[in-house]
Amino acid sequence: MTKPTHTTPPPDAAARRRAPPVLTYSVERLPSFDASFYNRARAELSEVAELTVPPRRAKAFEVPAGHFFRIVSVEGPQVGDLNLWNAHDLTERFYSGKTRALHATHLSTGDRLWSTFPRLRPMATITHDTLDWYGWDEDGAGVHDVIGTRCDPYTNLLLKGTEYHHCCHSNLTRALATERKLPLEEAEVHVHDVMNVFMCTGYTRDTHQYFMKASPVRPGDFIEFFAEIDLLVALSACPGGDCGASHSDDIAKCYPLNVEVHRPPEEALAGWRSPLPSRYSRSHGTR
Numbered sequence: 001m002t003k004p005t006h007t008t009p010p011p012d013a014a015a016r017r018r019a020p021p022v023l024t025y026s027v028e029r030l031p032s033f034d035a036s037f038y039n040r041a042r043a044e045l046s047e048v049a050e051l052t053v054p055p056r057r058a059k060a061f062e063v064p065a066g067h068f069f070r071i072v073s074v075e076g077p078q079v080g081d082l083n084l085w086n087a088h089d090l091t092e093r094f095y096s097g098k099t100r101a102l103h104a105t106h107l108s109t110g111d112r113l114w115s116t117f118p119r120l121r122p123m124a125t126i127t128h129d130t131l132d133w134y135g136w137d138e139d140g141a142g143v144h145d146v147i148g149t150r151c152d153p154y155t156n157l158l159l160k161g162t163e164y165h166h167c168c169h170s171n172l173t174r175a176l177a178t179e180r181k182l183p184l185e186e187a188e189v190h191v192h193d194v195m196n197v198f199m200c201t202g203y204t205r206d207t208h209q210y211f212m213k214a215s216p217v218r219p220g221d222f223i224e225f226f227a228e229i230d231l232l233v234a235l236s237a238c239p240g241g242d243c244g245a246s247h248s249d250d251i252a253k254c255y256p257l258n259v260e261v262h263r264p265p266e267e268a269l270a271g272w273r274s275p276l277p278s279r280y281s282r283s284h285g286t287r
């Protein structure tokens, strides 16, 4: 259903609507994705860490720059909510909105996960995605979105009038607090809008409202990231499970997610270095 309108369209309404869409950013000027570099680096990996995120929980872990990490579906279809921070400075964190504006509503191989101002640089690059076959379905949905936020107890209370404590926001907060030995309130302010790994979402065609549908992910599927800087990562196994029906409750069938951290051979990274922070003067016109 579309919203009722209260105004009469002007006589030239059709002409105004025919203005051609123009890509908002000159994305062809972004640093290019050097597939041969990443493919060479990922050709011979040694696993250095492995962990399991239990259902309705989150875990935080570090990934050194130049390492890869994979989020792997195990046991059953499960969505993951991903946060990234600079391991040495939590104020530099994943900027979901700018990543969406630079790449697309949903991410896959070759896309970067950009950090917040004032650094604005790639924190991670997606180097492999076994769900890249999905593309866009007939509902306009895709996988791995940066259009949602993260399920949270505040919105849940607003809409349902009940408290639920295992939303991704709370899971990520607890995981960060534990990992960095921070008081819960201090950890909470660092939790940010996520990349919804494996989640299948879109906007409805008629009202452009955010919708979800059962994730196509199956055990064995994985998405792989290259850490462009030293990362602190937190991953929540969403209480929505495959997010095909509900979230923010204990109803959906949920599964664990596995995480693997891999190191490429040193020589594969020869000449590579972490992207530098933005060189903007930060004068904002005052100097």
Ligand SMILES: [Zn+2]
Pocket (backbone or CB within 6 Å): 081, 150, 151, 167, 168, 169, 237, 238, 239, 240, 247
């Ligand atoms: Zn969630």
